[in-house]
Amino acid sequence: MSKILVVEDDASIRLNLVLMLKGEEYTVDSAEDGRAGIEHAKSFAPDLIVSDVMMPELDGFGMLEALRADSRFADTPFIFLTALNDRSSMRRGMNLGADDFLNKPFTRDELIEAVSSRLKKYESAARSLAKRLVAGNDELRRWYRQSLTGADAERPLAFAETAGMTGKMTVATVLFADIRNFTTYSERLTAGQIAELLNAYFESVCQPIVRNGGRIAKLIGDGIMVVFEARDEDGEDNHARRAIRAGLGIVLAADAFGEWFKQHFDLGGLPEFATGVGIHTGDLMEVRIGPPGAEDLTVVGDSVNVASRLEGQTKELGWPVVASAATVGMAGNLVSTGEARLLELRGRNAPIEAMEVTGIGAAEGASEAPIEVPASVRAALAENAQMTARAAKAALSETLRIITSDLARALAAGRPLQVKGYRVLSKIGEGGMSNVFLAERETDGAQVALKILNARPSTDKRLLQRFIEESALISDINHTNVVKIYDKGFTDDYAYIAMEYFTGGSLKDVIAGGLTPRQALSLLAQAAAALAEIHRLGIVHRDVKPANMMLRADGTMVLADFGIAKRFAGSMDTTAHGEFFGTPYYISPEQANGKPATERSDIYSLGIIFYEMLMNRRPFDGNSIVELISQHVRAPVPRLPEALADYQVLLDGMLAKDPAERLQNADEVLAVIDRVWTQIALRANAAQGPG
Incomplete structure (x- = not known):
């Protein structure tokens, strides 16, 4: 009968697996972690290996990589056991040479079927391939x-x-x-x-x-x-x-x-x-x-x-x-x-x-x-x-259900969160679909912001799906003015994104303290550079606002929070026709009318922020959301006082009601910023006179 090696760190699960397989008359050996699994494989010479993914000492991926490098186990069928149907983990496992994934919890019939089918298929294929x-x-x-x-x-x-x-x-x-x-x-x-x-x-x-x-x-x-x-x-x-x-x-x-x-x-x-x-x-x-x-x-x-x-x-x-x-x-x-x-x-x-x-x-x-x-x-x-x-x-729906139920229980019980590789210090924020924690990376003690999927059972599944999409969007970006992502993935209990932690606060805090026009123009240029990069990659942010613009210790401004961002096109868009996302104070007229957001929608939001940086107040307000949104759609472009007239050309270009009349992309915004900056500098030099 075939020999099977079981590698699982949970003793009760390991024993259950051994008993189920022995009940089918397989010869079974077992090990408690990846490192022990390698040693058992060398001495036991299994015909098939069943292994957990997350284990101490050496995880399942590390064990598989080591075994595939040994010619004796290069073709040995290998089945992973995992609590999550995580595409990135599955891809990593397949790249390393895994043959199948079995999701926890699984039934006895599912285990036996997976084992027997892999053994039959690979034994037969190996014989045929050797000859043919x-x-x-x-x-x-x-x-x-x-x-x-x-x-x-x-x-x-x-x-x-x-x-x-x-x-x-x-x-x-x-x-x-x-x-x-x-x-x-x-x-x-x-x-x-x-x-x-x-x-x-x-x-x-x-x-x-x-x-x-x-x-x-x-x-x-x-x-x-x-x-x-x-x-x-x-x-x-x-x-x-x-x-x-x-x-x-x-x-x-x-x-x-x-x-x-x-x-x-x-x-x-x-x-x-x-x-x-x-x-x-x-x-x-x-x-x-x-x-x-x-x-x-x-x-x-x-x-x-x-x-x-x-x-x-x-x-x-x-x-x-x-x-x-x-x-x-x-x-x-x-x-x-x-x-x-x-x-x-x-x-x-x-x-x-x-x-x-x-x-x-x-x-x-x-x-x-x-x-x-x-x-x-x-x-x-x-x-x-x-x-x-x-x-x-x-496959996300079932994955998200497992994740959110586990996280909900942990938060309700007040238990500390356990995310491998990180030491969670404190909760620092909560959004519509996630909780944000300050954490330390165990390898070097660096502080990171750990964004973890929200646990409310009533949360809209589309918002939960956006959490997964957010990590994919940010992974495509590498720019000074866009938040850096260090790690992303699933633990056995949670989905998470580990990203940059900002000690300088947000632009919202900076505006409250007051800015000079030159400082506002500099920050606008940094924000426009961030938009130029994400738009180049086909991403619309859809929620550009001061609270989503963070500051590093050196004063660099960084665009963050891509929770409702989307790519320009594609059938995977999770936004229904006629609904809008964003913050009413910064929403574009077309979003307010339920039309799809484009890169010019982000430019409109940036124009509202620029006015706020210059005037220390928002251009539009109202006693209700309906009244506020109505001003975005119908009110004229706000005018700056004479002392700030040099900057009016930027507001006119970014805040046009018709997207077709707006500055068409962030590069055009940067070009106008350059002209305004040069004009102001030349005038200052002329005022100083020769000398």
Whole structure:
């Protein structure tokens, strides 16, 4: 009977799991944390591992990463147990090589079904793949056989060769590729069909790898890791350029393979067959792993991790090929790129610049033809990403119900909150959908603001969903005048965002103390710079007000609170037609009329704040909200006194009732600020006279 290892830190759950599995006549061993789980795996040699995610000493992710680096457990089926259906955690687990997630609480039948189906599928697939992988292509089969037996391959395609020095350091380019939605496909295919699919797929995608001198380091289920190293004959056709050409070739091969897929399998209602590719250039190390005589040579290092995580980003971004700026820069100006983003990758302290690769030209005199990803393929991947997002959002409701009920009980009982990695000090605020706590980061003692999902059971589910969306929006931004997010995710009990804590208070406090016109203009410029950045990323804030503009100790103003922000477009908008969000004192006329907010709505709100900074009072007031909103819609643009006449041009441009007559974007606001500033400076110089 199959052997199963259970890793769970809760003794009662661990015992229950062991008893349920032994009741099905499995041979079972157990461990209390990830570190012990690794040791038990080495001595027990399980056929399948069931593990909790959050554990002391070493969590489930760390244990899985360590086991997958050991050739003995590279393909061992691995099931995670988790209390939350958290997309980012699931993505991290899948990137590390997890095979399935089982949500707590689960029934005995659910556990047994998950275990038995994974064992049957992987045992059968492993047997089939061992016999049939690339069986239909004689040339590829010969290269595989030569590399596996240690013979010299005539062509560069090979699994990691066993010759070479252990611990060899090199600079190379790493490529990761995998099939979008493979888990969904595999759930609807038999083991034989999975083997047939992967056999045909790898035959297709190996061709561009071979042509461009790639070396296959590892096949991981439907994924493939390829290393491109420097060659004596490279010249300008360096390893980064060859990797990009191979990555584009893989995408085109997968697109063509989609026709084969449709003809062989009737899986209607699923996204188009597609592949995502991540590429990064940097240092890596070749190491041997495994017992003497059965070593497996593989590559490890930060470059491998970055390439893997960039490939994971293709699912969300909808880009066919995501390459780091390091790779694109080394590949040279033949590479065509689309969008560029600063991406926060898990496990890295600083964001990495990544680019959408859309094509590559041919060098003069080269035999290789130019490659360009067709618009149809890019559109299919974008739709694929949107379908993934919709599926993840559909799973939020149950997740949020679990989170809010646990948080409600903790707050009602007065229990201190426990968030791994943080020491919660005190509650400092509460909003419509969240509680904010002052906390210390345990690693360095730095103070952070910990925003935790609100616990009221009656809270509108759409507002709860916005909490999740807020963290995604902020993660896209890296700008001096926009709040910094340090961490986000789920604990076993809460959803949270850890962000910058501001000791300087808010602009609301500063206005109360009075500002000079020059100070007001300086703060306006900083706020406009923040809006320019978020608008460039396609985000509308929708609640620009002094209380959401915070001040760092050095006086820098920072735009914060993206709780009701949204992207310009997209079917995922959670705002119903005819409803408005924002604060009545700062709401735009179009929002007041129930029309969608745009970037010009944010500019209107900023104009109201600028007037307030100059005059130390708001331009519009009323005895009721209806009266106040009516003034935003109908009252003329407020006039400044003669002493402040230089600034009227800014108010006229930002507070026009018709958005079409307003300054159209934050860059235009900054341009007018520059003109006003220059005009005032020149007049001051003239008044001083020569000298």
